[in-house]
Amino acid sequence: xxxxxxxxxxxxxxxxxxxxxxxxxxxxxxxxxxxxxxxxxxxxxxxxxxxxxxxxxxxxxxxxxxxxxxxxxxxxxxxxxxxxxxxxxxxxxxxxxxxxxxxxxxxxxxxxxxxxxxxxxxxxxxxxxxxxxxxxxxxxxxxxxxxxxxxxxxxxxxxxxxxxxxxxxxxxxxxxxxxxxxxxxxxxxxxxxxxxxxxxxxxxxxxxxxxxxxxxxxxxxxxxxxxxxxxxxxxxxxxxxxxxxxxxxxxxxxxxxxxxxxxxxxxxxxxxxxxxxxxxxxxxxxxxxxxxxxxxxxxxxxxxxxxxxxxxxxxxxxxxxxxxxxxxxxxxxxxxxxxxx
Numbered sequence: 252x253x254x255x256x257x258x259x260x261x262x263x264x265x266x267x268x269x270x271x272x273x274x275x276x277x278x279x280x281x282x283x284x285x286x287x288x289x290x291x292x293x294x295x296x297x298x299x300x301x302x303x304x305x306x307x308x309x310x311x312x313x314x315x316x317x318x319x320x321x322x323x324x325x326x327x328x329x330x331x332x333x334x335x336x337x338x339x340x341x342x343x344x345x346x347x348x349x350x351x352x353x354x355x356x357x358x359x360x361x362x363x364x365x366x367x368x369x370x371x372x373x374x375x376x377x378x379x380x381x382x383x384x385x386x387x388x389x390x391x392x393x394x395x396x397x398x399x400x401x402x403x404x405x406x407x408x409x410x411x412x413x414x415x416x417x418x419x420x421x422x423x424x425x426x427x428x429x430x431x432x433x434x435x436x437x438x439x440x441x442x443x444x445x446x447x448x449x450x451x452x453x454x455x456x457x458x459x460x461x462x463x464x465x466x467x468x469x470x471x472x473x474x475x476x477x478x479x480x481x482x483x484x485x486x487x488x489x490x491x492x493x494x495x496x497x498x499x500x501x502x503x504x505x506x507x508x509x510x511x512x513x514x515x516x517x518x519x520x521x522x523x524x525x526x527x528x529x530x531x532x533x534x535x536x537x538x539x540x541x542x543x544x545x546x547x548x549x550x551x552x553x554x555x556x557x558x559x560x561x562x563x564x565x566x567x568x569x570x571x572x573x574x575x576x577x578x579x580x581x582x583x584x585x586x587x588x589x590x591x592x
């Protein structure tokens with residue numbers, strides 16, 4: 252029920268009633284998936300230009316698991332317990348002011364700034380308006396929660412850095428994963444010819460997403476099949492079979508290789524330079540305006556999201572075990588709150 256009451260930042264704005272405490276999957280310290288457990292914690296307090304969102308679902312990303320294990324962004328965690336999770340989808344329950352473009356009751360999706368603040372493995376989040384957008388109308392809240400971090404990362408890699416265009420030749424590794432399956436679709440949407448690596452079970456699916464060449468990395472040496480490429484989107488690095496280093500031989504002189512996973516290829520830029528290639532890493536940032544563009548592409552049918560599995564919030568540890576095991580097609584999602592409410 253919508254009521255009028257004083258907002259958290261001493262402004263008057265419409266709100267939906269919400270509790271002072273909430274359930275969250277909290278991380279008690281660095282360790283294995285068992286360090287994730289359910290706790291009752293204070294609900295976030297909305298301030299300034301933030302919106303308060305009741306979370307229906309939260310995406311699970313490899314970076315979450317890396318951070319829990321002491322890598323990723325773990326060094327920036329200031330205290331425990333803490334709440335992980337970047338992606339969320341849910342319903343706005345409080346806005347900064349009455350005439351704000353986002354209204355109470357709007358279904359939205361967005362990306363948190365972990366660990367500078369609490370994450371999305373929780374029943375409520377308070378998030379700056381520059382990090383949240385209306386969710387695609389064609390998606391459920393569960394599906395929408397699978398989009399933000401992976402799609403924004405793929406957009407940054409393929410559109411902002413690689414500048415995908417007609418006639419460009421691009422190789423995308425780990426193409427069936429969360430970032431990869433968006434990268435394939437963005438690249439083909441903008442006209443690039445995509446070669447994609449994946450396991451045998453995903454090859455036909457990658458063709459459906461738009462890849463013109465698909466390679467089973469378990470059966471074929473991709474560098475023997477490809478040459479004179481313009482761009483490699485490396486979502487593996489050298490953590491598996493020296494994939495990154497082997498990719499350099501597939502590029503044309505002066506071609507571009509973009510390495511995504513943090514710490515996956517020590518000496519990456521030096522090795523690429525020695526081979527005569529351009530090289531860069533990439534770090535994603537929350538961006539509501541780009542999310543709005545991605546939402547339009549999803550609603551037009553040009554881009555789709557695949558949710559491999561969903562879990563209750565209490566099974567966050569199990570979700571981490573599964574994502575660390577690899578071989579996920581698309582995204583994993585935590586179901587958090589029942590809608591409508």
